[in-house]
Amino acid sequence: MTIGELIYQQRKKMGYTLEDLGKLCDVPKSTVSRWENGIIQKISRDNQEKLCIALQIDPVIFFRRNEVLTKEEYALLKVYREADERAKDDAFRMLADHKVKKGEQKVI
Numbered sequence: 001m002t003i004g005e006l007i008y009q010q011r012k013k014m015g016y017t018l019e020d021l022g023k024l025c026d027v028p029k030s031t032v033s034r035w036e037n038g039i040i041q042k043i044s045r046d047n048q049e050k051l052c053i054a055l056q057i058d059p060v061i062f063f064r065r066n067e068v069l070t071k072e073e074y075a076l077l078k079v080y081r082e083a084d085e086r087a088k089d090d091a092f093r094m095l096a097d098h099k100v101k102k103g104e105q106k107v108i
Helices: 003-014 020-027 029-036 046-057 069-080 084-101
Strands: none
Touching: 003 020, 003 029, 003 046, 020 029, 020 046
16 A cells, blocks of 8 residues: 555545645645645655644554555564564564465565
8 A cells, every 4th residue: 555545545534625634734635635646755754744643643654665554564563573583583484485385486
């Protein structure tokens, strides 16, 4: 999911129009539309903060380069980071084996 798709989905979920979200972020509705359509891909830090507040999204989940982590992916990443090295190795091998079973190139 792209940032634009997330903005669109969350805006709809919150019941906001383009104009509503624009007002909350102090930008024209055309800017919100360009964010959603990927025309504007570099959103200023100030606008990122406003979007996260308006859309009630955790900034850590909201932005990860140009790709957005789902809540499930974020939860997995958090667990992985807290795991010991053996658990990390086991998880990596399991996922690499799964990739091979699907016919994709093996990572390790």
